[in-house]
Amino acid sequence: MSETIDFTPLTAADREPIARLLHRALVHWYESRLGQGERFGDSHDPFTLFPDVYEALDPGECVTARTASGEIIGVCFSHERETHVAIGIVATAPDAGGRGIAKNMVSLVLVKARRLGKPARLVSSLLNLDSFSLYTRLGFVPGALFQDMLITVPGNGLLAAAPTGIEQVREAVWADVPRLADFEQALQGIRREKDFTCFIRNEIGAWRVLVSEAADGSVNGFLAMSIHPSCTMIGPGVAADEKTALRLLWKALDGLRDKTLVFLVPCAATTVVRSAYAWGARNVELHVAQSTAPVTGAKGIVFPTFLPESS
Ligand SMILES: CC(C)(COP(=O)(O)OP(=O)(O)OC[C@H]1O[C@@H](n2cnc3c(N)ncnc32)[C@H](O)[C@@H]1OP(=O)(O)O)[C@@H](O)C(=O)NCCC(=O)NCCS
Incomplete structure (x- = not known):
């Protein structure tokens, strides 16, 4: 220069x-x-x-x-x-x-x-070799793969009925903030309580957060989403298993009727991916999680987003 x-x-x-x-x-x-x-x-x-x-x-x-x-x-x-x-x-x-x-x-x-x-973490496009190369040259190591799925939710809701156990999913409340952070840390090895505080305080009016609880009352998943008119997008979220991930995703989409939006799901989460196809979603891009020090032994189904980035 x-x-x-x-x-x-x-x-x-x-x-x-x-x-x-x-x-x-x-x-x-x-x-x-x-x-x-x-x-x-x-x-x-x-x-x-x-x-x-x-x-x-x-x-x-x-x-x-x-x-x-x-x-x-x-x-x-x-x-x-x-x-x-x-x-x-x-x-x-x-x-x-x-x-x-x-x-x-x-x-x-x-x-x-x-x-x-x-460590530093991000999610980068696999269609964008410029950014993929930028990050890997600087020492980032690629990890989990995600498919970006585009869906238009019909005005009368998704064609498929609600998955069983949907009653486990509810709107998150203020007291959930540390519980969501603890849950994500236990599964994914990362913690970002400040983000959850910001979502639930919702001063910009951009967020909605769903939480899922197991029969014993413990958190087994959560899913935030941007509902701002400038950006409708699902994520960030983590679920203990695919069944919980599916319930959270169905409930989130059901609340976004008449909207066209993108969500990212792990390519390896085959039940969620197949259900999304059945609901009419189509792949528009692929992303990969990258980190300068990948967390080993991370568990659960992750929904990344770009606003704010959720790596
Ligand atoms: C991606 C983007 C940010 C790159 O910005 P840039 O300022 O042109 O990038 P830089 O000049 O700093 O170069 C990045 C590095 O990647 C390297 N690189 C790019 N393509 C490469 C390839 N195919 N193989 C190997 N290295 C490659 C470059 O050589 C450079 O490394 P070097 O300086 O060590 O040689 C820019 O193209 C952009 O804004 N794109 C649109 C927005 C976007 O897609 N952002 C990324 C996703 S959020």
């Missing part, structure tokens, strides 16, 4: 330029590589939700790249959690690509993670 680029935190004033950058970078990349730019719509407005959510969770943690004149040409969403540092969407302005900007931004997050003694 010949010109000077500054790598600085995101501020409240960056909301609009960041939304424009995200929209432009995603449309450009997906249109030029896959002919799928239309997936991201024709307005940057919905993308203001990303800086809004991240700044509500962890003000000042995301990294931007700026030219000497102050133009934002890169962003890397990130935040520190109890057990790890999570990385969300990374984007470089199309005309600034290939100059190491994304690498610099992610490297800054990795420096922070090393300083904190925590």
Whole structure:
């Protein structure tokens, strides 16, 4: 890079330029590589939700790249959690690509993670060799595979009847926050209580959280979802087994009638995947969990998301 680029935190004033950058970078990349730019719509407005959510969770943690004149040409969403540092969407302005900007931004997050003694985690697209390579060159190791499934929920609900045991699923309440965090930590080895606090406090009006309880009252699954008009998406969530995952997913979709949305499910969760096909879902992308220090022995069925990233 010949010109000077500054790598600085995101501020409240960056909301609009960041939304424009995200929209432009995603449309450009997906249109030029896959002919799928239309997936991201024709307005940057919905993308203001990303800086809004991240700044509500962890003000000042995301990294931007700026030219000497102050133009934002890169962003890397990130935040520190109890057990790890999570990385969300990374984007470089199309005309600034290939100059190491994304690498610099992610490297800054990795420096922070090393300083904190925590692994860094993310979920990356398998259709996007640029980002897959960016992360693996920086030391991330791919793990579980997920399929992104697109579904339009009919106005009168899913064609399939509710799975048996659906009565185990209810809306989460404030007292569930530490229970969800404990449950995820026991199964997945990661903890992010602050996210659950943010979802249930719901100041942005973007979230709904379902929880499932076993007969003895213990948590055996939960599923959050973004219900904001700018982004309808299911996740994050974890379930102890496929039956519980299916109940949570059915209940979440049943509450999203007339909506078209994407959810990610583990490719290995064959019962959930087959049910989703039967409900009319179609694959639109593949993602892989990546970490600088994969958790060994993780259990359960995971539903990742991108808002906020849920690695
Ligand atoms: C993906 C994206 C962020 C990359 O940004 P960028 O600033 O152009 O990336 P960089 O210039 O920092 O280069 C990334 C690294 O990946 C490497 N790389 C890219 N493609 C590669 C390949 N096929 N094999 C090996 N390495 C590859 C580059 O060589 C570079 O590493 P190096 O500097 O050690 O050589 C950018 O294309 C973008 O914004 N895309 C749209 C948004 C998006 O899809 N984001 C990712 C998912 S959230």
